[in-house]
Amino acid sequence: MQQNRSAHDNSGGGAEPDVLPTPTRKGPTVVRRAAGERRRTGGRWRVLGTALALSAVLGAPQVRAAPTALAKADPDCTRAGCHDAYAQAPVLHAPLAQGACDDCHQVTDKDRHRFALTAAPPDLCLRCHDDAADWIATATAKKSMVVTACTLCHDPHSAARPSLLRADPAALCGQCHAEVPQWLGPDRVAHGPLTKDCTTCHGPHGTPLPANLKTAMPELCLGCHASIKEQVGTAKVEHKAWTMDHYCANCHDPHAAKVEHLLRRESASLCLHCHDQEVKSGDTTITNIGALLARTTQHHGPIRDGNCMACHSEVHGGSSERRLKEQFANDFYVSFDASRYALCFLCHEEHVVDDARGAAFTDFRNGDRNLHFMHVNRQSKGRSCRACHDVHASDQPAHLAEKVAFGAGGWQMPLRYQQTATGGTCQPGCHRPQSYDRVTPIPTPVPSPGATADGIAPAAP
Numbered sequence: 001m002q003q004n005r006s007a008h009d010n011s012g013g014g015a016e017p018d019v020l021p022t023p024t025r026k027g028p029t030v031v032r033r034a035a036g037e038r039r040r041t042g043g044r045w046r047v048l049g050t051a052l053a054l055s056a057v058l059g060a061p062q063v064r065a066a067p068t069a070l071a072k073a074d075p076d077c078t079r080a081g082c083h084d085a086y087a088q089a090p091v092l093h094a095p096l097a098q099g100a101c102d103d104c105h106q107v108t109d110k111d112r113h114r115f116a117l118t119a120a121p122p123d124l125c126l127r128c129h130d131d132a133a134d135w136i137a138t139a140t141a142k143k144s145m146v147v148t149a150c151t152l153c154h155d156p157h158s159a160a161r162p163s164l165l166r167a168d169p170a171a172l173c174g175q176c177h178a179e180v181p182q183w184l185g186p187d188r189v190a191h192g193p194l195t196k197d198c199t200t201c202h203g204p205h206g207t208p209l210p211a212n213l214k215t216a217m218p219e220l221c222l223g224c225h226a227s228i229k230e231q232v233g234t235a236k237v238e239h240k241a242w243t244m245d246h247y248c249a250n251c252h253d254p255h256a257a258k259v260e261h262l263l264r265r266e267s268a269s270l271c272l273h274c275h276d277q278e279v280k281s282g283d284t285t286i287t288n289i290g291a292l293l294a295r296t297t298q299h300h301g302p303i304r305d306g307n308c309m310a311c312h313s314e315v316h317g318g319s320s321e322r323r324l325k326e327q328f329a330n331d332f333y334v335s336f337d338a339s340r341y342a343l344c345f346l347c348h349e350e351h352v353v354d355d356a357r358g359a360a361f362t363d364f365r366n367g368d369r370n371l372h373f374m375h376v377n378r379q380s381k382g383r384s385c386r387a388c389h390d391v392h393a394s395d396q397p398a399h400l401a402e403k404v405a406f407g408a409g410g411w412q413m414p415l416r417y418q419q420t421a422t423g424g425t426c427q428p429g430c431h432r433p434q435s436y437d438r439v440t441p442i443p444t445p446v447p448s449p450g451a452t453a454d455g456i457a458p459a460a461p
């Protein structure tokens with residue numbers, strides 16, 4: 001970072017050093033410190049700072065500093081026609097407001113009107129701003145090169161903006177962070193606070209937190225988003241996605257995004273960013289959905305549309321173990337109640353399981369005997385949809401699963417389903433091969449010993 005160390009030179013020429021090696025003026029603002037001792041703001045400025053603050057509050061006339069060496073050399077550097085522009089800007093740096101040009105400048109050649117800086121920034125600034133030493137010490141190596149270039153961002157004299165900033169923060173920061181113009185570009189939606197000020201979230205001089213954040217995540221976000229705070233605070237089941245590494249920023253771009261709700265990616269790839277691997281959660285292993293989708297050809301409608309959220313809407317956490325929008329009974333056997341499959345009936349006709357007979361509602365029938373009804377719609381050992389279908393994807397028609405989890409032992413029971421033009425056959429681990437045909441019904445098989453009313457008994461693994 002190139003620091004601007006040049007003194008002003010209104011008369012041109014001259015080969016004097018820009019910065020005097022040692023300050024020749026004795027002043028309280030230059031405080032030497034022994035190793036380890038903290039730098040202090042000069043006593044005079046402390047007093048003046050207070051006086052200024054008071055005068056600002058009380059509207060009293062400003063306290064003027066005692067005449068200084070420079071002021072004696074040139075009684076009024078800011079008189080009309082000279083450096084009056086400095087004094088006319090809305091925000092004046094305190095020393096300048098006091099006319100104390102010599103706090104920073106030293107006359108080096110009165111005749112040629114040459115004034116060097118008494119020290120180069122940041123040392124010049126550190127004389128009075130002792131906290132700046134900590135900013136420099138705590139910044140990362142690369143960032144500290146930036147932080148030491150105080151006058152890159154601050155005008156040492158006066159400015160049109162608070163904190164003597166040379167430009168509005170977005171433009172100021174955007175000088176180096178080339179993403180900023182993109183964030184504000186027409187193809188993205190920028191985050192509310194971004195358009196105002198980067199320093200709402202970032203400390204411009206660095207902070208001990210990652211990414212120079214002023215407040216740690218996720219509190220930073222939750223501080224403004226009360227409804228999400230409420231949501232995650234009251235969720236019975238939390239989604240670890242917002243408590244790991246980048247917290248909310250795992251899914252949301254804190255600056256701007258092309259996808260609505262500031263999402264980093266479209267739904268499916270947003271989720272698969274993490275669910276493209278097995279995830280250990282307590283003593284269970286959560287399926288690698290990415291691999292499942294890569295290995296199978298028949299993807300369920302909403303997944304083909306890239307919309308995981310069609311079913312999993314509780315992204316921030318909620319009440320459902322599987323973060324589902326509506327109820328879905330996930331056990332193998334479930335005593336029937338249509339509300340237990342409310343999720344599926346968001347999009348599919350409840351009729352598939354409603355009536356014992358009828359040719360209109362489902363292809364899973366033998367003649368007009370509804371086999372969905374027969375398997376699912378019963379109080380004792382009703383099968384859930386999951387007993388046959390994989391809700392995400394499979395290589396079978398109608399998303400029939402190749403294997404389904406059965407029993408407590410973790411047995412993956414094969415279904416061995418085969419479709420025909422007018423029906424199908426399956427040979428699952430739980431009963432003998434069975435066929436159905438919509439046109440020419442297959443006679444109901446003779447129940448085997450120990451079978452349930454419909455002739456289906458779970459077999460041992």
Ligand code: HEC
Nearest residue numbers: 004006007008077078083095096099100101103104151156
């Ligand atoms: C707080 C320190 C400080 C004070 C007080 C100060 N200056 Fe400066 N001045 C600087 C620095 C630092 C530079 C170097 C230019 C830069 O980095 O922007 C500078 C540069 C200048 C320049 C060169 C042109 C420019 O803007 O770069 C002029 C002229 C100048 N100062 C005049 C004055 C006058 C007149 C006063 C008093 C009314 C004054 N300064 C008070 C720090 C100060």
Ligand code: HEC
Nearest residue numbers: 029045049094095103121124125128150154156162163164
């Ligand atoms: C001679 C002492 C002195 C020097 C040298 C000095 N400052 Fe200051 N600065 C002050 C005082 C006094 C204030 C007002 C204090 C306050 O409000 O806390 C101030 C205020 C500021 C502010 C806040 C302005 C605002 O409106 O909020 C900034 C930014 C600043 N200084 C930057 C600098 C930079 C950059 C340098 C070095 C180029 C520098 N200062 C050098 C004394 C100094």
Ligand code: HEC
Nearest residue numbers: 122125129132146147148149150152153154163169199204
């Ligand atoms: C990358 C730009 C940048 C650099 C470099 C920078 N500042 Fe700042 N500074 C800011 C911004 C932006 C603010 C407004 C802070 C805010 O509102 O949180 C600020 C605020 C300040 C303030 C007033 C508020 C405070 O935190 O006390 C002082 C004093 C100050 N800076 C001094 C310095 C000094 C001294 C240096 C060099 C060691 C420096 N700054 C370097 C951007 C910068």
Ligand code: HEC
Nearest residue numbers: 140142143146169172173175176198199202204210211212
């Ligand atoms: C003069 C160039 C420059 C300016 C101006 C600048 N930065 Fe930086 N910024 C850097 C550099 C260099 C790094 C360090 C990058 C690295 O470590 O890889 C950095 C890093 C950062 C980081 C990341 C820190 C981290 O730990 O990952 C943030 C956040 C940041 N700057 C915010 C800002 C903000 C906000 C502003 C405006 C107030 C700003 N920067 C102005 C050059 C700049």
Ligand code: HEC
Nearest residue numbers: 170173174177180193194197198200201202211246249254
């Ligand atoms: C609403 C808060 C917020 C605002 C406003 C904000 N940032 Fe950030 N910024 C963050 C968070 C949070 C991260 C860390 C993201 C992460 O962990 O992945 C970050 C990261 C960064 C980084 C590190 C690299 C990156 O892209 O992740 C830079 C650089 C940065 N911000 C610059 C800026 C600049 C410049 C502005 C103003 C134009 C700004 N930020 C405004 C919250 C914010």
Ligand code: HEC
Nearest residue numbers: 191192193200220221222224225248249252254260261262
């Ligand atoms: C200073 C307050 C503030 C902070 C801090 C903040 N936000 Fe925001 N956020 C807003 C405002 C204001 C809006 C725009 C108004 C709105 O849509 O609610 C917004 C909008 C959003 C939106 C878009 C809402 C929608 O329906 O499209 C998301 C998502 C969001 N913020 C996430 C975050 C995340 C993640 C963080 C932490 C990195 C964060 N916010 C930090 C104030 C904040």
Ligand code: HEC
Nearest residue numbers: 218221222225227228241242247248250251252261315316
């Ligand atoms: C797993 C990804 C993910 C994580 C992690 C995440 N979100 Fe979201 N967030 C989303 C999705 C997806 C939406 C869109 C919701 C919708 O369409 O109903 C959203 C919507 C939002 C909205 C706008 C809608 C609303 O309800 O106001 C805000 C604000 C928001 N999130 C903030 C946060 C905050 C704060 C965090 C961190 C505590 C966070 N999000 C963590 C995925 C996530």
Ligand code: HEC
Nearest residue numbers: 238239240241250270271274279281286308312315322323
């Ligand atoms: C940042 C990584 C990450 C992202 C992004 C993410 N998840 Fe997760 N998800 C996890 C982790 C880790 C777990 C296991 C811990 C837990 O249950 O919260 C999990 C658990 C789940 C579970 C519960 C599985 C079970 O059986 O307990 C579902 C369902 C889920 N995620 C769906 C989604 C959906 C849908 C999305 C996209 C909107 C998504 N996830 C995005 C990390 C992520």
Ligand code: HEC
Nearest residue numbers: 268271272275286287289302303307308310311322328391
């Ligand atoms: C049609 C509704 C639906 C859609 C769309 C959907 N899911 Fe699911 N998902 C479920 C149901 C129901 C379960 C619980 C039953 C199960 O585990 O098979 C589940 C379970 C999960 C699990 C937990 C698996 C386990 O081993 O515990 C994860 C992770 C998951 N889904 C991620 C996703 C992702 C990622 C997408 C988008 C690519 C997605 N889901 C799309 C309905 C859906």
Ligand code: HEC
Nearest residue numbers: 300301302310311328343344346347385389391397398399
């Ligand atoms: C968000 C809407 C939606 C939800 C919720 C939903 N589905 Fe689907 N489902 C679809 C779409 C769309 C198709 C594809 C229809 C097509 O391709 O003609 C489909 C297809 C199917 C098929 C295959 C039909 C065929 O003939 O190949 C089965 C089986 C299925 N869904 C079962 C379920 C189950 C079980 C649930 C509950 C876990 C469920 N669906 C939840 C929208 C949904």
Ligand code: HEC
Nearest residue numbers: 341344348352361362363364375383384385387388398423
């Ligand atoms: C015993 C296994 C089994 C169970 C349990 C089951 N299905 Fe099916 N389902 C099938 C078979 C086999 C087909 C394919 C029928 C054909 O095309 O020949 C099918 C087809 C479907 C279709 C495609 C349209 C149709 O009916 O032909 C939908 C939608 C569907 N099932 C939804 C569900 C829902 C929702 C549940 C849970 C409430 C469920 N299934 C339970 C075996 C089952």
